[in-house]
Amino acid sequence: MKLINKKAVRVLAVAIAAGLATTSTISSAPAASKKVFNIWWYSKDNTPNGQTWAAALTEFKKNHPELDVKFELKTFEQLNNAGAQILNSNAAPDLTEYNKGNGTAGLASKAGLLADLTQYAAKYKWNLPSSVALYGQYDKGLMGSGKLYGVPTYGEYVSIFYNKDLFAKNGVTIPTTMDALEADLAKFKAAGVIPMEMGGGDYQSVHNIYALAVSKANQTWINSFQLFKGKPIDATTDSNIRWAADTLVKWNKAGYFEPNASGVKADDAVAEFQSGKAAMMIGGSWLDGSMQTKISTFSYGKFLVPGSLTVGSAGNLLVIPSKSKNKDLAAEFINMTLSKKYQNYMGNAGGLPLFADPTAIANPGAILTATPFGQAVKKNALAMYPDWPVPGYYEILLSNGTSLLSSGDVDAYMNATGAFYNAGRPKA
Amino acid sequence: MRTKKSQISQSGSYYWYAFPGFGAFFVLVGGSFAYNIYLSFNDWQGIGTPTWIGLKNYQDLLHDHTFWISFLHAFEFIFAMSIVPTAIGLLIAALIYDFIAKHFGNAVSTFLRISLYVPQIIALPVVGILWSWLLSPNVGAINTILRNIGLGKLALNWLGQSSTAMFALSIMMIWIQLGYTIVIFISGMSRLDPYLDEAAQLDGASWFQRFKIITIPQLFPEISVVLLTTTVAALKVFGPVYVMTNGGPGDATQVPAFFSYFNFFSTLKVGYGASIATVLAALLTIIAIGLLRFQRKMGQLR
Numbered sequence: 001m002k003l004i005n006k007k008a009v010r011v012l013a014v015a016i017a018a019g020l021a022t023t024s025t026i027s028s029a030p031a032a033s034k035k036v037f038n039i040w041w042y043s044k045d046n047t048p049n050g051q052t053w054a055a056a057l058t059e060f061k062k063n064h065p066e067l068d069v070k071f072e073l074k075t076f077e078q079l080n081n082a083g084a085q086i087l088n089s090n091a092a093p094d095l096t097e098y099n100k101g102n103g104t105a106g107l108a109s110k111a112g113l114l115a116d117l118t119q120y121a122a123k124y125k126w127n128l129p130s131s132v133a134l135y136g137q138y139d140k141g142l143m144g145s146g147k148l149y150g151v152p153t154y155g156e157y158v159s160i161f162y163n164k165d166l167f168a169k170n171g172v173t174i175p176t177t178m179d180a181l182e183a184d185l186a187k188f189k190a191a192g193v194i195p196m197e198m199g200g201g202d203y204q205s206v207h208n209i210y211a212l213a214v215s216k217a218n219q220t221w222i223n224s225f226q227l228f229k230g231k232p233i234d235a236t237t238d239s240n241i242r243w244a245a246d247t248l249v250k251w252n253k254a255g256y257f258e259p260n261a262s263g264v265k266a267d268d269a270v271a272e273f274q275s276g277k278a279a280m281m282i283g284g285s286w287l288d289g290s291m292q293t294k295i296s297t298f299s300y301g302k303f304l305v306p307g308s309l310t311v312g313s314a315g316n317l318l319v320i321p322s323k324s325k326n327k328d329l330a331a332e333f334i335n336m337t338l339s340k341k342y343q344n345y346m347g348n349a350g351g352l353p354l355f356a357d358p359t360a361i362a363n364p365g366a367i368l369t370a371t372p373f374g375q376a377v378k379k380n381a382l383a384m385y386p387d388w389p390v391p392g393y394y395e396i397l398l399s400n401g402t403s404l405l406s407s408g409d410v411d412a413y414m415n416a417t418g419a420f421y422n423a424g425r426p427k428a
Numbered sequence: 429m430r431t432k433k434s435q436i437s438q439s440g441s442y443y444w445y446a447f448p449g450f451g452a453f454f455v456l457v458g459g460s461f462a463y464n465i466y467l468s469f470n471d472w473q474g475i476g477t478p479t480w481i482g483l484k485n486y487q488d489l490l491h492d493h494t495f496w497i498s499f500l501h502a503f504e505f506i507f508a509m510s511i512v513p514t515a516i517g518l519l520i521a522a523l524i525y526d527f528i529a530k531h532f533g534n535a536v537s538t539f540l541r542i543s544l545y546v547p548q549i550i551a552l553p554v555v556g557i558l559w560s561w562l563l564s565p566n567v568g569a570i571n572t573i574l575r576n577i578g579l580g581k582l583a584l585n586w587l588g589q590s591s592t593a594m595f596a597l598s599i600m601m602i603w604i605q606l607g608y609t610i611v612i613f614i615s616g617m618s619r620l621d622p623y624l625d626e627a628a629q630l631d632g633a634s635w636f637q638r639f640k641i642i643t644i645p646q647l648f649p650e651i652s653v654v655l656l657t658t659t660v661a662a663l664k665v666f667g668p669v670y671v672m673t674n675g676g677p678g679d680a681t682q683v684p685a686f687f688s689y690f691n692f693f694s695t696l697k698v699g700y701g702a703s704i705a706t707v708l709a710a711l712l713t714i715i716a717i718g719l720l721r722f723q724r725k726m727g728q729l730r
Contacts, residue, residue: 081693084475103696111475201588260565262677263588268564392695399676406589406677416678424695 034068037326039333041097041318042074046289048351049154049315055345056336064329080104087113092323095330098150100135100317102143102426103391105150108319110141114149115320120331121148126338131380132354135314142426143388144227150317153337155352156285157312157382158207159372160305165298166193166279174303178215181306185256188279197281198257198405199269205248205262205401206394207311208282210386212244215307217383222309226384228426236418245410252405262405285312285369288350292365302372309383310376314354390424393417461709468703473696485703495704498682501594502663505683508598509605509665510658514651516602517609520544522639524610525617541614545607556671559600563587590680593673597681601668609654616650617643652723656716663712684708 039057043050061069072093079086080099086092087108098105098114108114117136121128128136132152139146167173170191175181188195198204214222217240223229225238235241252261258272273281274294282305291300304310318337320330336342340360343353347361352373361367376382387394396417404413468485470478489495529537547555562569563586571583586596620643628638644651666685669675675682675690684704692701 088475107473107475107696113475258566260585260588263563263565263585265560265564268567390695392690392697395674395690395694399674399678402588402676403590403678403680406585412678 034066035326037064037067037069037329038072038093039069039095039330040072040074040079040093042076042079043097043316044073047286048289048346048349051349052153052342052346052351053337056333056342060333060336067329084108084111084113087321087323090323092321094324094326095318095320095333098317098319100143100150100152100313101388102138102141103388105136105317105319106138106141106143109138109147109149113322115322115324115327117148117151117320117331117334120334121151124331124335124338126151126335131377131382132314136317136319142228144223144229150319151334151338152314152317153334153343153354154315154346155312155354155373155377155382156315157310157352157373157376158211158282158284158305159302159310160280161273161283161287161291162280162301162303163273163276163278163298164301165276170279172279174301175306177306182251184279185251186254189255194258194272194278195256195280196251197269197273197278198252198261199264199266200257200261200402200405201263202266202269203398204266204269204282205405206386206397207284209241209244209248209397209401209404210383211282211305211311212247213240214309214311214383215305216240216243217309219309219380222383226389228389232425233421234418235421236414238418241418242410242414245404245413249404249408249410253408257405262402285352285373288365288369292350302368304372304376309381310379311385312373312376312382313384314382315352390421393421393424396420464702464709465706467699468706470699470702472698474698478699481699485700486707488700489703489707494679494682494687495684497679498684498687501681501683502665504594504598505601505662505665506659508601509662510655512602513605513609513658514654517606517613517654518644518647518651520606521610521613521617522643525614526635526639541611544610547604548607552667553671555600555604556668560587560672563596587673588677590677593677593680597668597672600672601665604668605658608658612650612654613647616647620646648726649723652719652726656719656723659719660712660716663715664708 041050041053043053045051045054057069057071061067074096076099079096083098083104084107087096088111092113098108105114120126128148128151133148134144135152136148136150137144137146138149162174166188170187170193172184172187175184185195198208217225220230221233221240224231224233225235251257258264258269258278269281270283270287270290271294272278273283274291276295276298318334320327320334324330338355340355340357343356344360346353347356347358347366347370348363350363350366350369352370356370358370358374361370386397400413400416403416404410467478469480469482471481471484472478524537524540528540550558563571565571565583565585565588568586570586574580574583584592587593624642624646625638628642633641664685665683666689669681669683669686670689673681675686685708688701688704688708690701691697691704
């Protein structure tokens with residue numbers, strides 16, 4: 001989620017840093033006699049999960065006329081940067097969306113700022129599968145096991161968007177192996193089509209490298225790299241990351257990305273793909289909505305990057321701060337968002353529900369994005385996101401990924417990003 | 429008037445007028461600064477209890493390559509944000525004041541002054557997005573123009589490679605800063621005594637001689653104020669880097685304020701971020717005092 005619409009988030013964040021704006025508040029008029037229930041999230045109202053939670057909140061308000069429900073739409077950066085300080089204060093809400101990962105929910109749980117939800121999971125029989133629950137479980141601040149501090153209600157993943165018309169015109173079929181993918185890239189290059197969009201000045205280089213790395217990786221590698229279980233990974237020499245960086249440089253030199261890829265912003269790359277100039281683009285499911293509305297001149301599809309694992313995970317968490325005065329009510333709301341009714345609602349809104357009934361989803365765009373996700377979940381192949389293991393890793397991956405594309409210096413990339421990872425990983 | 433003023437200051441009540449200013453300073457700046465110094469001696473993740481580690485953060489800074497390179501970039505920004513805009517600003521201000529206003533009238537010179545000042549008014553995030561578009565390597569306006577006039581070889585990947593990112597940012601900063609220097613210099617020129625200039629003209633001095641010998645020395649107060657404020661602004665530059673490059677590619681545009689922010693908020697090494705901010709604040713204080721002393725000395729010489 002960190003990587004969504006970075007530019008807009010940046011603009012907001014600068015405004016916040018300047019102290020110009022802190023929140024956009026949508027709340028009903030305070031009634032002195034009513035008990036106040038504060039609920040926050042930062043998924044915007046044009047995202048399927050934002051819409052679903054809003055629908056659930058409407059029903060929740062109807063069920064609880066005795067409450068004065070105050071909803072505030074926060075920004076990702078607000079909770080990512082100052083979330084812990086907010087949860088630690090008396091201004092903490094009764095329920096909020098929060099970022100999964102060691103640097104955010106992990107840190108907050110370790111400091112005792114989040115309520116343990118284990119009893120609610122039992123009471124409401126959530127029966128979360130382990131591959132979903134692990135994002136909400138933290139043990140001494142490390143994600144993957146331990147008490148349940150948060151619950152994800154949706155998923156997200158990174159796959160390849162492709163231009164069906166260009167595939168048909170050039171006689172290219174969906175690749176199922178990495179060799180086939182490279183052959184397709186070469187075919188498009190020879191035909192004078194941009195084979196793969198690459199906004200290398202933004203998050204796309206980060207995603208591409210990690211998508212390639214995990215296509216070679218197994219669960220043991222993920223457990224070590226992301227969850228620090230088992231034999232530690234030396235990120236300066238790791239063979240999967242090295243191969244991914246090598247491949248990125250090789251593709252760049254072969255002209256499989258547009259020229260000057262390192263200076264292209266992600267928004268521009270997405271716009272170029274949507275205008276039909278490129279055959280493929282690696283992108284996250286958060287682009288689904290934009291693809292559905294902006295692509296009109298050709299038809300598009302999605303397939304997973306060939307190989308073992310897929311970049312993706314369950315979505316952000318709903319958490320109950322320890323300072324919440326209405327924990328039972330907050331758990332009741334979480335239970336609503338996990339119900340079949342609202343999971344199906346999310347599926348039809350084009351989102352990626354974790355527990356929806358596939359037959360209840362009718363929207364074709366929703367089927368398009370839910371099908372590859374279903375394959376990845378079925379394989380139990382979600383490899384999480386590149387920037388999770390250590391705080392601040394994202395900025396390092398981004399600036400060095402840009403540098404890698406322009407200089408082609410794989411050693412420098414491995415040293416810079418690897419040293420940061422090695423220094424940041426928890427000491428055993 | 430004179431006697432009244434001295435009566436007030438003798439009775440001491442004059443100092444009460446400074447109270448709101450000093451109060452705000454101690455609460456907002458002094459308090460935060462003291463807390464920042466305290467944090468710089470601690471290992472802290474933003475929540476929980478800070479652990480006192482003495483000078484360890486500062487010792488780590490000594491060996492941190494990124495820290496040193498960020499200061500090098502800050503000094504490079506003095507060129508882009510202070511020295512170059514002051515030099516070009518002086519020339520343009522003289523051009524507008526001496527030539528354009530006289531030959532084309534006040535309306536044209538006012539229009540030029542306002543257009544050059546506009547970059548100062550536009551919010552920085554908007555400037556950042558605007559320049560990201562201009563500098564975009566394949567579809568950006570700058571490279572498109574360069575290709576169309578046959579200078580395709582100069583159409584570089586401006587922000588996408590380490591070798592040109594700093595240069596591209598510098599060009600943007602010069603564009604932003606020019607308006608500030610020009611407006612101050614023009615207002616300074618309107619303060620100057622025109623008879624000196626006319627007398628020199630009658631004696632046969634060329635425009636450039638008059639500019640060098642009469643205008644610039646008389647503008648010394650304005651020049652020193654502009655140099656002081658823009659140098660301080662260059663050393664603590666944050667916004668343009670945050671909006672445009674995030675310090676990249678690699679650490680090609682890393683600056684101290686952004687590096688401090690990065691450690692403070694992204695890696696949650698709050699104490700380390702605080703130690704960078706403390707070093708930066710100390711350096712800024714020294715440079716500001718030095719420039720003020722220099723300015724006073726030059727003032728006494730005149």
